[in-house]
Amino acid sequence: MSDKSLPDGDGKGDGEVLTSLGEERAGTDPRPDTDVEHASLASPISWLPTVVETVVAVALALVIGAVLIALSDQSVIESMPSIFSYPQDFFGRSWDAISASYAALVKGSIGSGGAISTTLERSAPLICAGLGVSLAFRAGLFNIGAQGQLVIGALLAGYVGFGWSLPAGLHLLVAFVAGLLGGALWGGIAGVLKARTGAHEVITTIMLNFLAASVVLYALSKDTFQRPGSDNRLSPPVDESARFGQVLGTHVGVVLAFVAALAVWWLLERSTLGFELRAVGINPDASRTAGMSVPKVYTLAMVIAGGLAGLAATMNVLGHYDSLSPTMAGSIGFDAITVALLGRATPLGTVFAGLLFGALSVGGVAMQASAASTPKELTQVLQALIVLFVAAPALVRGLTGLRASGSDSAMMAKGW
Amino acid sequence: MGMATATAVPGRTADLVEVRDRASVVRRVKLVVVFALVALMLLFFALGTDNPTVLYTLGERISKDAPATEVNGQVLAWGSLAVALLALAVAALDRVPRGAWGVALFVVVGLAFFTGFLVWNYADQDLGRPLAMVNPLPGTIRLATPLVFGALAGCLCERAGVINIAIEGQLLMGAFFASVASSLAYSAEMGLVGGVLAGVAMAWMLGIFALRYQVNQVVLGVVLIAFASGLTAFMLSQIPNDPDIKKYLNEPLVLQRIPIPGLADIPVVGPTLFNQTLLVYLMYASVFVVTFLLFETKWGLRVRAVGEHPKAADTVGIKVNRVRWQAVLLGGVFAGLGGAYFTVGSTGSFDNDASAGNGFIALAAVIMGRWHPVGATMAALFFGFTWTLQAQLQVLDKIPGELLRASPYLATIIAVAGFVGRVRPPAADGEPYVKS
Numbered sequence: 001m002s003d004k005s006l007p008d009g010d011g012k013g014d015g016e017v018l019t020s021l022g023e024e025r026a027g028t029d030p031r032p033d034t035d036v037e038h039a040s041l042a043s044p045i046s047w048l049p050t051v052v053e054t055v056v057a058v059a060l061a062l063v064i065g066a067v068l069i070a071l072s073d074q075s076v077i078e079s080m081p082s083i084f085s086y087p088q089d090f091f092g093r094s095w096d097a098i099s100a101s102y103a104a105l106v107k108g109s110i111g112s113g114g115a116i117s118t119t120l121e122r123s124a125p126l127i128c129a130g131l132g133v134s135l136a137f138r139a140g141l142f143n144i145g146a147q148g149q150l151v152i153g154a155l156l157a158g159y160v161g162f163g164w165s166l167p168a169g170l171h172l173l174v175a176f177v178a179g180l181l182g183g184a185l186w187g188g189i190a191g192v193l194k195a196r197t198g199a200h201e202v203i204t205t206i207m208l209n210f211l212a213a214s215v216v217l218y219a220l221s222k223d224t225f226q227r228p229g230s231d232n233r234l235s236p237p238v239d240e241s242a243r244f245g246q247v248l249g250t251h252v253g254v255v256l257a258f259v260a261a262l263a264v265w266w267l268l269e270r271s272t273l274g275f276e277l278r279a280v281g282i283n284p285d286a287s288r289t290a291g292m293s294v295p296k297v298y299t300l301a302m303v304i305a306g307g308l309a310g311l312a313a314t315m316n317v318l319g320h321y322d323s324l325s326p327t328m329a330g331s332i333g334f335d336a337i338t339v340a341l342l343g344r345a346t347p348l349g350t351v352f353a354g355l356l357f358g359a360l361s362v363g364g365v366a367m368q369a370s371a372a373s374t375p376k377e378l379t380q381v382l383q384a385l386i387v388l389f390v391a392a393p394a395l396v397r398g399l400t401g402l403r404a405s406g407s408d409s410a411m412m413a414k415g416w
Numbered sequence: 417m418g419m420a421t422a423t424a425v426p427g428r429t430a431d432l433v434e435v436r437d438r439a440s441v442v443r444r445v446k447l448v449v450v451f452a453l454v455a456l457m458l459l460f461f462a463l464g465t466d467n468p469t470v471l472y473t474l475g476e477r478i479s480k481d482a483p484a485t486e487v488n489g490q491v492l493a494w495g496s497l498a499v500a501l502l503a504l505a506v507a508a509l510d511r512v513p514r515g516a517w518g519v520a521l522f523v524v525v526g527l528a529f530f531t532g533f534l535v536w537n538y539a540d541q542d543l544g545r546p547l548a549m550v551n552p553l554p555g556t557i558r559l560a561t562p563l564v565f566g567a568l569a570g571c572l573c574e575r576a577g578v579i580n581i582a583i584e585g586q587l588l589m590g591a592f593f594a595s596v597a598s599s600l601a602y603s604a605e606m607g608l609v610g611g612v613l614a615g616v617a618m619a620w621m622l623g624i625f626a627l628r629y630q631v632n633q634v635v636l637g638v639v640l641i642a643f644a645s646g647l648t649a650f651m652l653s654q655i656p657n658d659p660d661i662k663k664y665l666n667e668p669l670v671l672q673r674i675p676i677p678g679l680a681d682i683p684v685v686g687p688t689l690f691n692q693t694l695l696v697y698l699m700y701a702s703v704f705v706v707t708f709l710l711f712e713t714k715w716g717l718r719v720r721a722v723g724e725h726p727k728a729a730d731t732v733g734i735k736v737n738r739v740r741w742q743a744v745l746l747g748g749v750f751a752g753l754g755g756a757y758f759t760v761g762s763t764g765s766f767d768n769d770a771s772a773g774n775g776f777i778a779l780a781a782v783i784m785g786r787w788h789p790v791g792a793t794m795a796a797l798f799f800g801f802t803w804t805l806q807a808q809l810q811v812l813d814k815i816p817g818e819l820l821r822a823s824p825y826l827a828t829i830i831a832v833a834g835f836v837g838r839v840r841p842p843a844a845d846g847e848p849y850v851k852s
Binding site for chain 1: 625628629630631632634635636638639640641642643645646647649650653654773776777779780783784816818819821822824825826828829832833834838839
């Protein structure tokens with residue numbers, strides 16, 4: 001491997017500004033695949049040196065978000081025709097809009113005790129489902145099915161929660177376990193199919209998502225699930241006896257999310273199964289040769305991943321008393337994929353990513369209510385940009401002049 | 417590989433023969449089980465029909481040109497059963513041919529199953545005016561259009577070694593800008609141009625991050641979907657509700673059907689294939705063009721080479737990343753057209769999440785079709801067909817609507833688990849190429 005400068009084929013002629021950056025990168029840091037994969041096995045927190053890059057990535061995303069805020073503000077638009085004669089008008093109004101929006105974003109998400117507990121409650125399911133996606137990633141499986149697993153988990157937890165009557169403590173426990181089992185079942189289907197027939201998990205989890213949506217519609221069309229006196233497809237909320245208790249202004253589920261992160265960390269880094277899981281994720285053929293059962297690992301990984309998504313479902317159903325409805329899961333399952341990716345498929349990273357996304361999503365609502373009335377969809381753009389920039393350290397370095405920090409961030413399963 | 421070993425080492429031939437034998441036993445058992453199930457279902461359908469008179473029309477709805485005709489369902493139902501039993505006998509005797517004849521047998525059995533299924537569904541109606549069976553094929557083609565375009569984009573990217581999970585994002589952006597372009601230019605055809613530009617812009621993002629910055633392509637795809645979904649929702653919320661402004665931004669003209677003179681008058685085939693919008697005709701051409709490009713041209717050989725073994729391709733002087741860029745951007749053209757379907761190709765105005773998961777289905781179609789444009793098109797048509805059928809049968813209330821709604825996805829899981837099994841993606845799919 002020589003340190004020759006940029007090869008011809010390396011995307012010349014597109015994005016002239018960044019060409020020199022690409023050359024430098026391709027020239028000095030060939031980064032063979034083996035190194036990358038090695039890093040992901042050896043050091044679970046290999047992303048720590050890249051904290052600076054992550055912060056820069058967030059800052060970059062906020063800058064682009066600021067432009068969008070300015071463009072979405074009525075008074076800024078009105079000042080635009082006179083941008084050359086009265087530039088101070090345009091910039092002053094832009095500044096007002098941007099600062100009002102971001103202030104609302106921060107204040108709405110972490111500005112008060114109530115805001116913080118809302119953020120935590122919003123983050124908890126993202127963290128849990130994100131852990132599920134991360135875990136599957138480490139086993140080399142791309143679990144798009146968190147959404148479906150979550151929906152089925154919510155369905156079972158909810159059904160036990162309002163359909164059965166049991167003594168107080170037991171009721172909560174049974175509903176909770178039902179939620180986990182529902183998710184584990186749905187994830188397990190994809191796992192078993194992958195293990196036994198080789199059916200691609202991307203296809204099966206996508207289909208299982210749609211299937212779960214149909215199952216919920218079917219269930220909600222039945223009288224058992226129908227809230228009395230409602231014409232909408234809506235279930236009653238769970239009984240008093242099946243609700244999470246409160247700790248420090250948030251429900252216990254938030255604590256469970258952090259416990260789950262710890263458990264997943266232990267599983268991945270300290271247990272035999274976790275070792276097998278990571279080994280299979282890096283090289284299934286070598287793992288088979290070493291005597292591991294790849295089908296078993298695939299199945300277990302998906303069962304656990306599904307269980308974690310089911311845990312996320314219990315947060316909403318038992319912690320937040322959400323009724324079952326066709327749209328109850330929102331896009332948690334899909335956001336969880338982004339959260340897992342931002343967290344680089346590590347438990348700690350997933351927790352931080354989940355907290356960030358939860359804060360952004362809670363703050364987005366406050367932003368919409370603020371003086372600048374920035375649409376809350378902006379936070380979704382912000383989330384995507386943050387992950388994009390975090391995943392492209394070369395771009396961040398090029399734009400900011402940061403120097404490469406030894407090894408690039410280790411990512412998980414690339415490819416199918 | 418296996419054959420080479422067999423000829424080189426004669427002593428091991430027996431092992432290989434045994435392995436192949438086991439595979440064919442599995443195949444035989446599978447076929448027998450499937451055909452037996454089909455026969456059983458058909459028997460159930462035939463026995464479950466009391467009043468076998470069924471109305472049908474060859475048109476998409478009953479009209480003067482396509483009047484409803486009565487047919488004796490009993491004959492059809494038992495006839496279908498006979499076909500299934502015949503196929504079962506062939507499978508039991510292990511005489512199911514491979515290749516084209518085998519496919520033909522599957523098609524015949526499939527048709528027999530659907531005949532029996534439809535007769536059972538439409539028979540014994542207690543509605544005031546009995547509904548007639550209508551031709552599901554035009555709807556199939558329409559609903560499959562965005563899937564086919566999306567799948568073509570996927571095939572092109574992935575054959576070149578760039579994973580494209582972002583099809584859904586490309587479709588969304590294509591849908592939004594097709595609507596805007598059509599509204600601005602007051603022309604549905606300009607909407608297609610807007611869709612293409614948006615699709616290519618998304619492809620450019622895919623290219624710049626995947627090829628230049630070597631971002632993990634799975635991450636990238638997911639992020640681009642989130643980005644497109646957020647950005648389109650953001651932009652949609654920026655369009656004022658004031659009708660005077662809105663009509664220039666999100667009230668597009670919609671593509672009209674263009675019957676092709678002569679061809680459109682052929683019974684069944686005409687209304688199915690040749691009385692569609694410009695977008696659908698573009699879809700036919702695209703499938704042909706992509707297949708031809710990939711498998712009959714020098715460029716296609718290069719695309720497949722950089723997708724399978726970029727280093728080898730580089731060694732013989734192929735500019736790996738340049739070819740990948742070309743494939744990704746060309747894919748963007750098709751994805752953009754697919755996106756345009758959701759606005760100018762069908763309902764008009766853009767709404768949040770207009771593509772409604774079609775991009776994910778297209779992704780599944782790419783894998784089901786084993787990264788081949790024709791295979792992916794077949795998978796897309798399968799979805800279009802089940803969706804159309806589901807919409808038609810929903811009214812009859814013979815099967816719970818939710819089960820019908822779930823059937824395409826259930827069928828996909830069964831098909832993928834039972835028959836497609838392990839698929840082999842292009843060898844270098846998802847691996848950035850850095851010259852060393």
